[in-house]
Amino acid sequence: xxxxxCKKIIESLIFSSPNPISLKQIRxxxxxxxxxxxxxxxIINEIQISYENSGVQLVKVSSGxxxxxxxxxxxxxxxxxxxKPQKYSRAxxxxxxxxxxxxxxxxxxxxxxxGVGVSSNIIKTLLEREWIKILGYKDAxxxxxxxxxxxxFLNSHNLVSLNQLPKLDDITEFSELEKRQLGLxxxxxxxxxxxSADMVDSDEYNNENIH
Amino acid sequence: xxxxxCKKIIESLIFSSPNPISLKQIRxxxxxxxxxxxxxxxIINEIQISYENSGVQLVKVSSGxxxxxxxxxxxxxxxxxxxKPQKYSRAxxxxxxxxxxxxxxxxxxxxxxxGVGVSSNIIKTLLEREWIKILGYKDAxxxxxxxxxxxxFLNSHNLVSLNQLPKLDDITEFSELEKRQLGLxxxxxxxxxxxSADMVDSDEYNNENIH
Amino acid sequence: MDTKSEGFKxxxxxxxxxxxxxxxxxxxxxxxxxxxxxxLEVVLESFEGPLDLLxxxxxSQNFDILELPVAKITxxxxxxxxxxxxxxxxxxxxxxxxxxxxxxxxxKFLLPQKNEGSDEEDDPRAELIRRLQEYERFKKAxxxxxxxxRVDRDFYLPSKVxxxxxxxxxxxxxxxxxxxVIIFHELMEQTKILKPHDIKKDYxxxxxxxxxxxxxxxxxxxxxFKTLLDxxxxxxxxxxxxxxxxxxxxxxxxDCAQAKQFSTxxxxxx
Numbered sequence: 001x002x003x004x005x006c007k008k009i010i011e012s013l014i015f016s017s018p019n020p021i022s023l024k025q026i027r028x029x030x031x032x033x034x035x036x037x038x039x040x041x042x043i044i045n046e047i048q049i050s051y052e053n054s055g056v057q058l059v060k061v062s063s064g065x066x067x068x069x070x071x072x073x074x075x076x077x078x079x080x081x082x083x084k085p086q087k088y089s090r091a092x093x094x095x096x097x098x099x100x101x102x103x104x105x106x107x108x109x110x111x112x113x114x115g116v117g118v119s120s121n122i123i124k125t126l127l128e129r130e131w132i133k134i135l136g137y138k139d140a141x142x143x144x145x146x147x148x149x150x151x152x153f154l155n156s157h158n159l160v161s162l163n164q165l166p167k168l169d170d171i172t173e174f175s176e177l178e179k180r181q182l183g184l185x186x187x188x189x190x191x192x193x194x195x196s197a198d199m200v201d202s203d204e205y206n207n208e209n210i211h
Numbered sequence: 212x213x214x215x216x217c218k219k220i221i222e223s224l225i226f227s228s229p230n231p232i233s234l235k236q237i238r239x240x241x242x243x244x245x246x247x248x249x250x251x252x253x254i255i256n257e258i259q260i261s262y263e264n265s266g267v268q269l270v271k272v273s274s275g276x277x278x279x280x281x282x283x284x285x286x287x288x289x290x291x292x293x294x295k296p297q298k299y300s301r302a303x304x305x306x307x308x309x310x311x312x313x314x315x316x317x318x319x320x321x322x323x324x325x326g327v328g329v330s331s332n333i334i335k336t337l338l339e340r341e342w343i344k345i346l347g348y349k350d351a352x353x354x355x356x357x358x359x360x361x362x363x364f365l366n367s368h369n370l371v372s373l374n375q376l377p378k379l380d381d382i383t384e385f386s387e388l389e390k391r392q393l394g395l396x397x398x399x400x401x402x403x404x405x406x407s408a409d410m411v412d413s414d415e416y417n418n419e420n421i422h
Numbered sequence: 423m424d425t426k427s428e429g430f431k432x433x434x435x436x437x438x439x440x441x442x443x444x445x446x447x448x449x450x451x452x453x454x455x456x457x458x459x460x461x462l463e464v465v466l467e468s469f470e471g472p473l474d475l476l477x478x479x480x481x482s483q484n485f486d487i488l489e490l491p492v493a494k495i496t497x498x499x500x501x502x503x504x505x506x507x508x509x510x511x512x513x514x515x516x517x518x519x520x521x522x523x524x525x526x527x528x529x530k531f532l533l534p535q536k537n538e539g540s541d542e543e544d545d546p547r548a549e550l551i552r553r554l555q556e557y558e559r560f561k562k563a564x565x566x567x568x569x570x571x572r573v574d575r576d577f578y579l580p581s582k583v584x585x586x587x588x589x590x591x592x593x594x595x596x597x598x599x600x601x602x603v604i605i606f607h608e609l610m611e612q613t614k615i616l617k618p619h620d621i622k623k624d625y626x627x628x629x630x631x632x633x634x635x636x637x638x639x640x641x642x643x644x645x646x647f648k649t650l651l652d653x654x655x656x657x658x659x660x661x662x663x664x665x666x667x668x669x670x671x672x673x674x675x676x677d678c679a680q681a682k683q684f685s686t687x688x689x690x691x692x
Contacts, residue, residue, distance in 0.1 A: 327471025
């Protein structure tokens with residue numbers, strides 16, 4: 001076979017393969033053609049040279065050769081696929097909040113607090129965003145996954161630690177005002193400490209005792 | 212921006228895109244660069260020429276431009292992959308033919324012509340392959356889905372438009388012998404032309420005008 | 423008449439001889455249609471339905487509706503149906519319908535015509551032929567369709583060429599942290615599990631530590647408990663780590679093992 005024909009075919013093989021192709025794979029494929037290692041390497045070099053000024057380059061990675069977008073085009077290609085600024089649903093925010101403040105937490109536990117099922121899409125989105133990850137599987141029927149937040153979550157929110165998040169006790173105080181506004185502390189004049197105590201008793205998901 | 216730079220970027224865009232890219236998409240992307248339609252077309256032509264002797268070619272399909280393995284390399288690529296391409300059943304191809312030539316069409320309408328039920332698997336396969344899509348739901352009992360073909364179907368067959376498909380045959384006249392066998396030419400001596408005319412009239416799904 | 427078929431013998435049993443209604447009543451042999459039962463399976467695999475089978479019989483087997491006794495075709499279809507009930511139940515009804523249609527055509531044909539110029543629209547044969555012709559058009563079209571060049575069979579596309587993502591506006595996608603906290607608070611309100619007021623400021627650190635610990639251990643290997651403590655974190659940090667480990671044990675997320683008293687404590691993911 002002529003070397004030019006061989007070059008065309010190798011080019012098309014590397015382009016069409018979803019994974020990098022090794023020299024060994026190519027040599028095995030051309031076993032009938034008596035393609036020496038040297039001439040194969042020559043062909044590869046030739047291909048590399050002929051793509052030097054093009055939008056893609058033939059590069060060697062650990063498992064073989066593949067084409068990839070030229071260095072100076074990466075930014076353009078990245079911009080061509082803009083990640084739409086996503087608007088997050090209330091359900092997603094609630095799920096995320098629970099994972100942050102109650103991690104490690106299972107889906108069932110999230111659902112128990114929210115009082116409604118958590119759609120698989122939400123978990124999937126959060127996992128894909130790499131904001132949460134599966135830390136392990138709980139030793140309970142069905143071996144449910146246990147979720148926690150990731151460094152990526154901190155990074156994408158410019159945080160170094162979760163401690164930088166607004167503290168919950170700040171909110172609790174805020175809620176006193178809210179309660180009053182809502183008329184909760186009017187007629188009944190419940191002692192707020194009494195409320196807290198009641199809540200602790202009735203709170204099966206309460207984990208405060210670890211503090 | 213220099214035209215050579217532009218060419219590199221467009222090359223990298225088409226190579227990195229999972230789907231064909233249209234001229235409009237490229238023009239929109241370069242909206243700040245004042246890229247005229249003519250110079251864009253020139254660049255595309257240049258890319259096409261520069262790949263003429265390579266293992267891949269820049270081709271135009273229904274939804275835009277994409278690279279494709281060169282004609283004379285297809286066989287080699289196919290041999291490189293041990294698994295055989297999926298072979299589709301006659302039932303699937305007949306269903307697809309009906310959707311192509313009679314779209315928009317419901318499953319019941321497909322079944323009426325084929326005289327046999329269409330398995331859900333066939334519809335599922337065609338939908339998953341993205342060769343067909345649900346265009347809407349018919350305002351009839353059970354709200355049956357209405358199917359039509361997609362651009363992906365055209366792309367998968369190297370077509371720009373449905374018009375390139377072979378035309379549906381004219382209604383075949385059965386031979387005299389066949390008609391006799393069917394009992395058409397006995398006492399009554401039915402006029403075959405009369406029958407044909409009736410058929411065309413009664414054919415409410417006739418879409419031959421797409422050709 | 424030694425070449426006459428079985429069908430012909432059967433025809434004799436029918437009160438109205440076919441000879442009257444057709445010029446050449448014995449030309450085709452209905453026994454062509456008679457498929458041995460073990461061939462039925464093949465037939466079912468090669469035909470897409472009753473229309474397809476009928477087309478085949480008409481085109482290749484010289485099957486003549488007129489010459490076929492109703493009893494015979496019915497027998498044959500019932501045979502199909504019986505077999506189909508074993509193989510592909512959903513097909514039975516359609517073949518049954520075709521059997522009935524054929525029987526109807528046959529019976530209409532056998533009955534004396536009342537009016538000479540009967541209404542063609544009502545002729546079940548015309549309808550059957552229309553359907554056969556229509557089906558044949560698509561059958562042919564489907565064959566041509568299959569002959570078209572198809573991606574990944576007749577031609578191939580390059581795989582998507584990879585590029586390195588250059589993240590530009592990552593921050594845009596972040597959630598509003600203030601809102602997140604408010605949402606959590608509202609959730610707690612809803613479920614009446616509001617924190618008591620004496621909640622410590624380090625509320626999150628134990629939780630965060632629990633996650634960090636879970637991340638740093640695996641199911642396979644025990645690690646020295648001490649490696650989970652970072653002395654640089656100071657007394658406060660150590661307490662947090664210790665509390666996190668205790669909590670993980672309580673939630674039975676990790677296993678803890680110690681050979682003897684005061685020896686090294688090992689932990690691993692449960």
